[in-house]
Amino acid sequence: MAQRSTYCVYSAREASSHKKFKKGELESVAVVELPLCHSSYSSNPPPSIPLLPTPAFIPRRSPVVGQVIYMLWKNLLHCWKKATIHKIIMNETTQQMEYVVHYKPTKKPGYLARRITLKEMAYDLPCPYMLPVGARVIAKYVDENRSEDDGMFYAGVVADYPKITTKNRYLIFFDDGSAQYVSQEAVFLVFESSKDVWNDVYPTSYNFIQNYIIEYPECLLVRLKEGSLVSVEWNGLCHLVRVLEVDYALAKVQFETDERIEWIYRGSGRFLLDCNKADVSSRTVQPDLLVEYQGSIKKVIVPAHAPRPRQLQSHRCSSNCITQYFRNAELDKLSPLAVPLFLGWSREVVGLHEKEVLYVAPCGVRLSNYSELTKYLLNTDCNMPVDYFYFGTGVNILDEFVPAHVLLKVDDFSHGKESRPVEIVNALDPNNLPDFKYITQSEASHGVAERAKRTFLTCCDCTDNCMDASKCACLKLTMERLAIWNTNSTTYQNRRLNGQVTGGLYECNDICKCKMTCLNRVVQSGSMWPLQIFNTARKGWGVRALHDIPNGSFLCTYTGELLTDEEAKMRDERYDSTYMANLNYARLDEDGKPEGTKKKQLTSQDYNDCLQDDCFVVDARVNGNASRFFNVCSNYSMENVQAFYLRWNVTNCIFLMFQHTCDPNVILQHVFSDTHNVRFPQLAFFTTCLVKAGSELGFDYGYKVGSVPGKQWYCSCRTPYCQGRFL
Structure with missing residues (x-):
């Protein structure tokens, strides 16, 4: 008569009372056979018998003749079959016990014999102890692509123990690379395993199992949403899958090509997250293997x-x-x-x-x-x-980037307010951006409107589109600033910015005689590049170029609500100040100047005297009292003059979607166009290099790590220069 598998465990009576035994006091009892059932991720898993705490080592009874066990059949990737121990013999070469078992073949009558070791044998009943992570087991695998359960058991390793959050199921990593949550009743312990269990698994899973167990419980999981499209590896190729369900550490995905269904561990390297550069030779853009970055280049x-x-x-x-x-x-x-x-x-x-x-x-x-x-x-x-x-x-x-997958598309996020359309595409899910008020010009709060008026301007009388910088009064302002800083920076070159200009750029304005095609009218002309907002799995919404954009091209401006210094401090106490920019350019400018070139401090009385002039607009064609303002401001610092701040609040604009990167292709430049008042610069974004179609646009946020108490932001740019954290 075949014997049921037994473990050296507490008796049922003692187990219920959780009595503790000293070493040697454990008694051998038969384990009650439990029905084999798989939770199959149901909302109501079957009730589980409480497991006993995991001991330092799990005591196991040596197999005996007549005992029913599970045996390894063909190899580690095949299912295990039930067998009965027929004979126990000693291997003279290895000096280890080996077991002759009888099993019933699939299509033949009678029994077949086979000689196996303890590592190729498993109990036929669940262990009453809580199995530790790394335990070598066989477990029932449920194939989602089959309508009927075949009831087969396969070799694997315990990756996580039962928890309430996992509905009291074991997480099992099978030798073939698959993963599933399995109920306690469908997990059987292997009689013997190596100290380093990864030496027992199938070779293709060796590295993954080893790294997982060594790093456990420090496991990073990919954040996925149901219904989203992602890329995974299968048989060495990249495949597009749709996320059907997320169950704690696992994701149920369906392949788009053949509709095959599989559960994948969310910390697996099969989710393709490594960045690749654009393949310029084939003109197929894949700056990332993630689905949201996939696309192609079409010729207009x-x-x-x-x-x-x-x-x-x-x-x-x-x-x-x-x-x-x-x-x-x-x-x-x-x-x-x-x-x-x-x-x-x-x-x-x-x-x-x-x-x-x-x-x-x-x-x-x-x-x-x-x-x-x-x-x-x-x-x-x-x-x-x-x-x-x-x-x-x-x-x-003539190159134009076309995303490969689109679940949502909005033709113009700005509703016609930008000079070029701003598309939105979402390749992950059909969700749109929140409905904010879109603005292209900053709005002044109470107390700022009067002081932000366009009252401080110089103008030129150029008729040659300001080709001669020595004759343009507006360009002269920029050149004067560059002379003070003694830098190699220059003004616009053919309406493009060749590098960040430390002293700020002073553009011509609508009271100048030059045309809008003037070489010194860039930011005020608006963006001329169509951009696309797209959703990413790692970073949220980002912005990419739809066409090749040359170095130094103007993209957009930072717009928001203009606040006084006092109002900014009040907002900082009530809200987050992360999205607040200091517009006190005069003070910041003076702090960075070389010694000997800094101006004297301008007192409040000096400043009030300046404001008593009848005309604040300085016309280069007229020499009069109006020039007094610039004479004063050219010799004095505005250290004591009130500062202003620009804060994003409930409005929206394209710049908000620019993600931080440690290797930026966009810079922020101070520009003065609608006013030459140094307290109200425009914050303009320019490219720093040639940006190819399909490339994501990003700039360095400029935060100092630890500058905001209680807030930590981690970088996801994954460039070779990534610092890991930027706040």
């Missing part, structure tokens, strides 16, 4: 009916040579560098070894550099500024 097609450059003939260039640019919905979606191609221009890349870019104007004139282009645009009275053209060879002006 210039229609056949678009005008082409005419044959060059001797003539004097005028406005008749060009087709003026008038915005429309279709052109607004394009890269601004592609717009000229729709208006009769052509862009040619020439040269065998050293590539050069030439533009052919609609009248046939060939232009090889910015100087020639700027003069041509001025002579023809063209309303396209110079930054609609680019003479670099690294930009593909």
Whole structure:
């Protein structure tokens, strides 16, 4: 008669009273057979018999002849079969006991014999002790792709013990790499295992099991949402799956290709999170293997009916040579560098070894550099500024990024308030951004409106689009600041910023004589680059470029609510000050200046005397009392003048979606355009390098780690320069 498996355990009576025994006082009793059932992640798992605490070692009774056990069948990836111990023999070579078992074949009558070791045998009843993490077991595996349960047991390792949060189930890592929660009644202990259990598992799971057990319980889990799309590895390839259910440390996913269902451990490396750079050669953009970064590059097609450059003939260039640019919905979606191609221009890349870019104007004139282009645009009275053209060879002006997966799309998040549409796409779920009030200009709170008026301005009388910086009064302000700082920074170069300008940029304004195509009117012209907001699994919402964007291009401004110093302190006490920017540029500017160049402090009386002038607008064409303001402010510091702050509150704009990165491709620059009052700079974002289509835009938030008590923000940029934490 076959014997049931037994463990050296408490008796039923003593177990119920949780009596403690000394070593050697344990008695051997039969374990009551329990029905084998799997919780299958039900909301009401079957009742479980309370497990006894895990001892220092789990006492096990040696197998005896006639005992029913489970035996390893073909290999570690196959199911285990029931067998009966027929004979116990000594292996003369290894000096270890081996067991001859009889088992019933699948399709043949009678019994077959096999010789196995203790590591290839498991009890046929659950252990009454709480099994520790790392215990070698066999467990019942439920295949979600089968309608009927085959009731088979497979080899694995206990990855986590039963908890209330896991509905009193063991987390089992099977040797084939799969993972499931299994009820206590369907987990059987293997008779013997190595001290380092990863030496017993199937080789492909060796490293994962080893690292998991060594690092336990420090396990990082990927945050997933039901219904979202993610990328996972299977058979060495990247596959797209949809998350059907999240059960504590496991996620139930369905493959998009064949609808196969699988449970995957959320700390597994199968969730693809490692970053890759864009594959420029194939023009397939995958800056990340995550689904939200996947996409491709399509080439914008210039229609056949678009005008082409005419044959060059001797003539004097005028406005008749060009087709003026008038915005429309279709052109607004394009890269601004592609717009000229729709208006009769052509862009040619020439040269065998050293590539050069030439533009052919609609009248046939060939232009090889910015100087020639700027003069041509001025002579023809063209309303396209110079930054609609680019003479670099690294930009593909007709490239457009198309996301691979879209569950939600909004054509224009700004509702027409931005000069170019701001798309929203969500590849993870159908959720949209919260409905905030979208603004493109900062709004002054009570007490700021009067002081924020456009009262401090200089202006120029340039008619050459301010090509000569020595004659433009506005450019002179920037140059004066650069001279004080003694830096190598420059003003705009062809309406692009080649580096951060420490002293701030002073743009021309609407009382100047120059046109909007002026080389010194950039931020006030608005963004000309279509951008896309997209949802990410790791960082929340981010922003990416839809087209190749040259270095130094203006993107957008930081807008919000203007606050006085007093109001900012009150808000700081009531709310979070993380999204608050100090606009006291004068004070910050003075603190960083070299010694000997700092100004004397301006007293309140000095400042009030300045404000008593009848005219605060300084016109470079007029020499009068109005210049007194700048004479005073050029010699005195504004240390004692009230500061102002810019705070994001319940409004929204594109800049809020820029994520922090330790390797930024965007910088923040102080610009003065609607006012030259140093207390009210505009905070403008510019690219710091060539940004390829599909790349995420990010800048360094500039926080100092530990500067905000009680708040810690960790970086998820995963660049080679990542510091791990930025606040």
